[in-house]
Every structure is written in C-alpha cells, then in structure tokens.
Amino acid sequence: MYYLGVDVGSVSTDLALIDKDMNLIDSLYLRTKGRPINAIQEGLKLLKDKNSNMEIAAAGTTGSGRHIASTIIGADIIKNEITAHAVAALEIDRDVKTILEIGGQDSKIIILRNGVVTDFAMNTVCAAGTGSFLDRQAERLEIPIEEFGDYALKANTSVRIAGRCAVFAESDMIHKQQLGYNDSEIIRGLCEAMVRNYLNNVGKGKEIVPKVFFQGGVAANKGIKAAFENALGFEVIVPKNHGMMGAIGAAIIARDAVAKTGRTKFKGFDLTDSKLVSTSFECDGCSNKCEVVRINENENIIGYLGDRCGKWSNKIAI
Amino acid sequence: MIVGIPKGLLYCRYQSFLDTFFYELGAEIITSPDTNKEILNAGVKYCIDEACLPVKIYHGHVASIKDKCDMIAIPRIMQLREREFICPKFCGLPEMVVSSIPDMPRTTMAPIYAMSKDRLYAWAKKTGSMVTHDTGRIKRALDSAIHEQQRFKGGIKDEGFRLNIALTGHPYNLYDSFINMNIVKKLNKLGVGVITEEYADESIIDDQVKKLYKKPFWSFARNSYGFAVHSAQSKAVDGIIYISSFACGIDSVVIELIKDKTDDFPFMVIKLDEHTGEAGLDTRVEAFVDMLERTR
Numbered sequence: 001m002y003y004l005g006v007d008v009g010s011v012s013t014d015l016a017l018i019d020k021d022m023n024l025i026d027s028l029y030l031r032t033k034g035r036p037i038n039a040i041q042e043g044l045k046l047l048k049d050k051n052s053n054m055e056i057a058a059a060g061t062t063g064s065g066r067h068i069a070s071t072i073i074g075a076d077i078i079k080n081e082i083t084a085h086a087v088a089a090l091e092i093d094r095d096v097k098t099i100l101e102i103g104g105q106d107s108k109i110i111i112l113r114n115g116v117v118t119d120f121a122m123n124t125v126c127a128a129g130t131g132s133f134l135d136r137q138a139e140r141l142e143i144p145i146e147e148f149g150d151y152a153l154k155a156n157t158s159v160r161i162a163g164r165c166a167v168f169a170e171s172d173m174i175h176k177q178q179l180g181y182n183d184s185e186i187i188r189g190l191c192e193a194m195v196r197n198y199l200n201n202v203g204k205g206k207e208i209v210p211k212v213f214f215q216g217g218v219a220a221n222k223g224i225k226a227a228f229e230n231a232l233g234f235e236v237i238v239p240k241n242h243g244m245m246g247a248i249g250a251a252i253i254a255r256d257a258v259a260k261t262g263r264t265k266f267k268g269f270d271l272t273d274s275k276l277v278s279t280s281f282e283c284d285g286c287s288n289k290c291e292v293v294r295i296n297e298n299e300n301i302i303g304y305l306g307d308r309c310g311k312w313s314n315k316i317a318i
Numbered sequence: 319m320i321v322g323i324p325k326g327l328l329y330c331r332y333q334s335f336l337d338t339f340f341y342e343l344g345a346e347i348i349t350s351p352d353t354n355k356e357i358l359n360a361g362v363k364y365c366i367d368e369a370c371l372p373v374k375i376y377h378g379h380v381a382s383i384k385d386k387c388d389m390i391a392i393p394r395i396m397q398l399r400e401r402e403f404i405c406p407k408f409c410g411l412p413e414m415v416v417s418s419i420p421d422m423p424r425t426t427m428a429p430i431y432a433m434s435k436d437r438l439y440a441w442a443k444k445t446g447s448m449v450t451h452d453t454g455r456i457k458r459a460l461d462s463a464i465h466e467q468q469r470f471k472g473g474i475k476d477e478g479f480r481l482n483i484a485l486t487g488h489p490y491n492l493y494d495s496f497i498n499m500n501i502v503k504k505l506n507k508l509g510v511g512v513i514t515e516e517y518a519d520e521s522i523i524d525d526q527v528k529k530l531y532k533k534p535f536w537s538f539a540r541n542s543y544g545f546a547v548h549s550a551q552s553k554a555v556d557g558i559i560y561i562s563s564f565a566c567g568i569d570s571v572v573i574e575l576i577k578d579k580t581d582d583f584p585f586m587v588i589k590l591d592e593h594t595g596e597a598g599l600d601t602r603v604e605a606f607v608d609m610l611e612r613t614r
C-alpha cells in the first residue's frame with residue numbers, strides 16, 4: 001500500500017512514492033519543459049515499470065501545476081506548496097522552525113513554531129534569485145548546473161554581484177568577468193548575491209532561527225548552502241530528499257485525507273497508455289475572455305482549467 | 319452631449335457623485351465596461367511604462383470609450399481631507415491620459431478639493447460649464463451629487479464565515495475583481511469572510527493614526543494603516559491581506575508601518591501586476607488560509 005505525491009513545478013515535475021511508515025520508496029525528478037501533461041504521464045509510466053503490482057491508496061498533487069495534475073491522475077487532495085513543504089519537513093523533524101525553499105520560478109520562506117506554520121512569504125513578481133536564474137547563468141558560463149556548487153566552494157574570495165534583478169545581475173556579472181575574475185569567484189559571487197537577495201526580499205523581517213531546513217531543487221547547490229550559513233551564522237540543514245519535499249508532503253496529506261474518506265480517487269496507471277491532449281480556446285462568454293484549457297483523454301474530455309467563473313471547469317466533476 | 323466616465327481608479331468609490339453630477343446637468347452618460355482583458359491590453363499599450371497597474375488600466379478604460387462620447391470626465395482628485403493628499407498620479411491624471419492616448423475628446427481638467435462644498439463648487443463650475451451654462455443647474459447638480467455620495471456605502475462585510483480577514487489596500491485594487499483575480503470570491507470559497515475599511519469607524523482609524531510619530535501625508539495610507547492595525551490589535555479578524563500593485567510607492571511605506579505595529583499577527587501582501595495566470599495568487603491565498611486554520 002503506497003501513497004503517491006506529484007509536485008508539478010515550473011522547472012521540474014517530481015513524483016514521490018511513500019509507504020505507510022513514511023519511507024520514501026521511490027522518487028522521480030523530471031524536467032517539466034513546459035509540458036506538464038507529458039511529464040506527469042512519463043513519470044507515472046516510469047513508476048509503474050519500476051514497481052509492478054503496487055497499489056496506490058491515496059494520491060495528492062501540489063506545485064503550480066497541481067490542478068492540471070489532479071485532472072489527469074485523479075487526486076484526493078490538491079494542496080498548495082507552502083503547506084506541502086511544511087508537512088513534509090515536520091514529518092522529518094518536529095523541531096524545524098524555518099524552511100528556506102528555492103524552486104525554479106519561486107522562492108519561499110516558511111516560519112514554523114511548535115509544529116505549526118505561523119508565517120510565510122513568497123517572492124513577489126520578480127523571479128530573480130530562483131533556480132531558473134541559476135540555470136540560465138550556468139548555461140551562459142557553460143558549466144553544468146550540478147557542478148555549480150563545487151565551483152563556488154573552490155573560490156577563496158568572492159566578487160560582489162548585484163542580485164536584485166536577474167537582468168542587472170547578468171550585466172554586472174559580465175562586467176566582473178571582463179575585469180578578469182575567474183569562474184569560481186564569479187559563481188561564488190552569484191551564490192552570495194542570490195542569498196542576499198533572498199534574505200532581503202523574501203526573508204525580510206522574518207525571524208530566522210534554527211533549526212533551518214533548506215529545501216527545493218536549489219538546495220542541491222552547495223555554494224548556496226554555504227552562502228546561507230555564512231550570512232545566517234548557523235547551520236542550515238539540507239534534508240536528504242530536499243528536492244522531493246513538496247511531493248512527499250502532498251503524499252502525506254493525501255494519506256490523511258483518504259483515511260477520512262475511505263477511498264481514493266486515483267485513476268490508476270492505465271492512463272499512461274492513454275492519449276492525453278490539451279487544447280486551449282478563448283471563451284467568449286463574457287468580456288473576461290478567459291483562456292481555457294481543455295484536456296482530452298483519448299476521446300473523452302476529462303477536464304477544463306483556466307476559466308474564472310467555473311462555467312467550464314464545473315461541467316466535469318473531477 | 320455624451321459624457322464618458324471611465325470605470326477605473328476611484329470610480330469605485332465616487333461613482334454616485336460623478337454619475338449624478340453629469341446626469342443632473344442633462345448629459346447622457348456612458349461608462350466603460352468592467353475591467354477586462356481588452357481594457358488591460360489597451361492600458362498597457364497606451365500608458366507610460368513606469369505607471370502602476372491601476373493607472374494603466376485607467377488608460378484602458380478611457381481608450382474603450384473615447385470614440386463614443388463628446389467629452390470624458392477624468393477627475394483630478396487633489397485632496398479629500400484637510401492636510402492630507404492623495405497619490406501624485408491622480409494630480410496629473412488628465413495630462414497623463416491626454417498625452418498618451420491619441421484622438422482624445424475634450425476632457426475635464428479642473429482639480430477636485432473635496433474638503434468642503436465651497437471648494438467642490440469651484441470644480442463644479444468649471445466642469446459643469448463644459449455641459450451647460452445654467453449656473454443654477456450646476457449648483458443643483460452638485461447638491462444632488464453630494465447627497466447621493468453621502469448615501470453611498472461601499473465596502474464588504476461578510477457574515478457567517480468560520481474565518482474572517484481584513485482586506486485592505488487601495489480601493490481600486492480591492493474592488494476591481496479582474497485585477498485582483500476575484501480574491502474576495504476565492505476567499506469566500508475557502509470559507510473565509512472579508513471585511514473592508516468602510517466598516518471601520520472613522521474614530522477608530524483616527525485613534526490609530528494619532529499614535530504615529532507623524533501624521534500620514536496620504537489619505538489612502540491613513541485608512542489602510544488605521545484599519546489594518548486596529549483589526550490586528552482588537553483581534554476582530556483572524557488575519558489581514560493587503561492588496562498592493564507592483565511599484566506603488568505609498569504601499570511600500572504603509573506595508574512596513576503595518577508590519578511594525580502588528581507583531582506576529584497573520585499578515586500577507588499580495589502584489590498585483592499584469593499577470594492573468596492565477597496559480598501564484600491561488601497558492602498564496604490557499605496557504606494563508608491553511609495557516610489561519612492551523613494556528614487557530
């Protein structure tokens with residue numbers, strides 16, 4: 001009996017499979033590449049192939065693509081990322097007081113006291129200081145993002161790079177390169193700029209006290225972890241499954257939900273063989289002109305997303 | 319004579335006044351539709367880039383009616399209360415619109431000082447003369463407009479919800495369900511009731527504002543600050559949501575003032591810009607409600 005959590009983010013789609021004792025049985029990290037439906041389908045197929053005969057007792061979705069994910073897999077709960085991350089962290093350690101989370105397009109800080117979320121913040125309209133920004137710079141420097149952290153740790157000094165805006169950071173970085181700083185120093189500077197931006201923006205006015213968990217895809221970057229520890233003055237813990245915390249949280253919440261309702265809405269793995277197609281259209285029912293997405297499984301319409309009034313999405317009870 | 323009234327910015331609050339005034343002058347009135355995607359697109363296209371979203375949207379409202387009327391009423395609101403001002407963008411609104419949007423009909427230019435009837439009459443005389451030369455009629459129109467405005471009670475006060483939040487920020491962000499992506503309905507759906515500053519007594523706001531080391535310069539700042547801080551300290555609600563448009567200078571100060579006075583009281587800022595994707599807003603609102611439920 002397993003519980004499935006699916007976290008569809010801007011950059012990655014994560015699937016986590018946990019058992020009733022909260023052990024992570026299997027996990028998958030896939031690039032969303034702007035095609036969430038394909039990523040979910042591919043993820044389920046890989047899970048099925050690796051774990052035959054498994055029974056899913058509950059399924060939950062989270063991440064910015066949680067609604068589309070739920071339409072496709074049939075989720076018992078659709079939960080926002082803040083709650084999912086907090087639940088997963090508390091499962092590991094009831095004493096965690098701060099969660100720093102940096103994902104592909106957003107970053108968040110979650111403040112917990114006595115096992116309850118008491119405050120949180122997310123980045124505002126600007127995506128500077130998120131994973132996508134680092135991805136982009138890694139590409140520009142022709143250094144694999146996986147090695148970014150090691151480069152940063154190699155540097156003895158750092159160079160100050162403006163971190164408030166991704167575009168300005170890039171031009172500042174180029175200028176510093178032209179002054180002759182090497183890759184390691186530039187990367188360390190980038191890590192520090194990102195942490196500075198995070199603490200001054202997302203973390204502004206928040207009381208960051210240990211234990212601090214650092215979650216999300218960017219937590220894999222040792223350079224960022226080191227920069228956080230440097231700035232905060234104490235240890236920052238990166239949980240083993242830091243990149244899976246959202247998906248794990250969704251699975252836990254789904255487990256608790258099904259414990260109450262009794263049965264799961266999960267559609268099963270057969271849908272990996274279905275043909276899923278999404279088409280979009282502009283609804284002309286009113287002047288809002290919502291962009292509505294229609295999702296078809298083979299010949300059947302399984303869901304609508306994106307309408308403000310519910311005219312389409314309420315048509316199909318998911 | 320057809321007078322066009324754009325439904326942007328403070329129209330949400332002074333609709334009764336403007337509609338009644340021009341109606342009583344004998345003009346035919348057309349208003350722009352509620353904000354929609356076309357209005358947003360036109361606004362972004364015409365307006366200078368540095369302006370905030372509500373000002374851009376106002377441009378879109380003007381563009382949507384400019385060819386259908388003989389003149390457009392663009393209220394240049396300078397002052398609503400003694401020794402307080404409102405955002406400078408209002409002071410220059412007619413010029414901003416006229417210089418950005420081509421082929422504009424005549425527009426009202428007179429400034430509005432709303433502290434007394436005498437000062438309002440100065441506006442009425444200039445503006446009214448664009449429609450009629452009958453000064454008696456202008457006076458009567460102003461009287462009716464003031465009367466109607468006094469009867470107007472805006473604001474939201476939901477009842478019967480398990481959780482309640484104070485919703486604050488500039489009125490045009492609160493009451494434009496297109497820019498704020500229907501946040502009130504979303505909250506209601508999650509079982510959260512909403513109350514706005516119109517339901518707080520003036521005296522309550524004054525009491526809070528008096529405790530500041532300096533009287534706020536801006537009227538909006540005064541209202542949002544007084545209402546939010548009172549709501550937190552009296553624990554009349556479970557949390558506060560502040561709706562702010564990206565790059566708003568007044569908000570940047572008021573939000574810090576509120577945070578400073580409300581300690582750990584649940585407080586969330588929603589920043590609005592041109593996004594029409596709702597995932598970001600949904601996540602924040604849902605997480606905030608989850609938090610309120612769990613800390614309760």
